Amino acid sequence: MKKVLMTAMTNSISEVMETMFFMPVEIGPEMMLNDADIDLNNALACRLNFTGDICGNIDVISPEPLVAELTSNFLGETKAGLTWEQQFGTLSEMLNMVCGNALKNVKCQQPYRLGIPEEITSSDLNGTAECTLIKTMDSTMAMLLSILVSQ
Amino acid sequence: MSYSILIVDDSMPMRTVLKRSLAAAGYGGARILEASNGKEALTVMEGDWVDLIMTDYNMPEMNGFSFLKKVKNEALFKDIPVVVVSTEGNDSKIKEFMDAGAAGYVTKPFTPEALRDLIVSIIGEADYEESIDDSDDEFDF
Numbered sequence: 105m106k107k108v109l110m111t112a113m114t115n116s117i118s119e120v121m122e123t124m125f126f127m128p129v130e131i132g133p134e135m136m137l138n139d140a141d142i143d144l145n146n147a148l149a150c151r152l153n154f155t156g157d158i159c160g161n162i163d164v165i166s167p168e169p170l171v172a173e174l175t176s177n178f179l180g181e182t183k184a185g186l187t188w189e190q191q192f193g194t195l196s197e198m199l200n201m202v203c204g205n206a207l208k209n210v211k212c213q214q215p216y217r218l219g220i221p222e223e224i225t226s227s228d229l230n231g232t233a234e235c236t237l238i239k240t241m242d243s244t245m246a247m248l249l250s251i252l253v254s255q
Numbered sequence: 256m257s258y259s260i261l262i263v264d265d266s267m268p269m270r271t272v273l274k275r276s277l278a279a280a281g282y283g284g285a286r287i288l289e290a291s292n293g294k295e296a297l298t299v300m301e302g303d304w305v306d307l308i309m310t311d312y313n314m315p316e317m318n319g320f321s322f323l324k325k326v327k328n329e330a331l332f333k334d335i336p337v338v339v340v341s342t343e344g345n346d347s348k349i350k351e352f353m354d355a356g357a358a359g360y361v362t363k364p365f366t367p368e369a370l371r372d373l374i375v376s377i378i379g380e381a382d383y384e385e386s387i388d389d390s391d392d393e394f395d396f
Contacts, residue, residue, distance in 0.1 A: 119364060120363075120364045123364035123365075123366065124272070124363070124364045175268070178268060178272060179268055179271050179272065179275075180275060189267060190267065190268055193266050193267050193268040193269075194268045196266065197266050197268055197269050200266075200313075200342045200363075201342050201363045201364055203342065204341070204342025204343050204344060204362070204363065205342065205344070205362070205363070205364065207343075207345070208343070208344040208345045208362070215345045215347050215348060216343075216345070217343070218313055218342065218343060219313075220265075220313065220315060
């Protein structure tokens with residue numbers, strides 16, 4: 105089931121990134137987060153819980169310059185004046201859209217419900233967990249799916 | 256005619272994107288009011304008339320469904336069309352909102368064209384001249 109969910113998530117990422125952020129992406133290989141070549145100390149990370157047939161959470165970890173680019177594209181503002189609130193809000197919204205868009209396409213008995221995205225830090229992340237890389241033209245972010253309860 | 260549109264979303268960037276999408280859809284001349292949850296939106300509505308509400312579902316304090324039910328149960332507000340703009344797009348959720356009186360449901364990600372088509376079907380065409388005059392956005396998808 106995790107594989108089904110992750111496939112739905114990766115399909116959703118491409119649609120959301122192109123439609124709302126005007127940024128084509130390539131879904132990269134799965135690897136340990138620690139090996140993903142993302143400096144966790146200079147990255148923004150966000151977590152979204154979901155409940156339904158399967159409960160879990162999905163994290164997105166993105167280098168700060170990529171978050172600035174996403175925010176700039178999303179809001180139509182120059183990168184220079186962006187606030188932290190705008191950048192974190194944009195990353196949260198991206199995760200929200202990816203997750204919501206993916207879960208609506210997964211067959212389920214009990215409809216999925218999304219939580220409210222929250223900021224996490226590098227200490228909240230499991231560096232040995234498998235993550236999926238999302239490659240843009242000049243940067244890479246990671247997405248990490250954790251299943252907590254399978255009903 | 257200039258419309259007054261209330262955007263209810265706890266995400267400030269999403270409110271900005273909706274405003275820009277409305278401008279791109281020809282409603283740049285509309286007066287936009289904002290609230291970050293249903294409770295705050297009801298307070299805004301006590302002081303200002305609105306022609307259209309666009310609300311998210313998943314918000315703290317009062318979510319979009321509770322907000323919709325409050326609007327539809329209030330004599331003064333019940334005729335105001337409410338469009339739900341949400342990431343949650345399963346059929347049962349959409350039916351729940353439509354049965355409760357929502358005028359439309361847009362799932363994210365969306366295009367300004369999809370948003371425009373829905374809004375035009377609900378409140379009619381924007382005053383194009385006014386929209387252009389009042390909008391300083393250069394927003395093109």
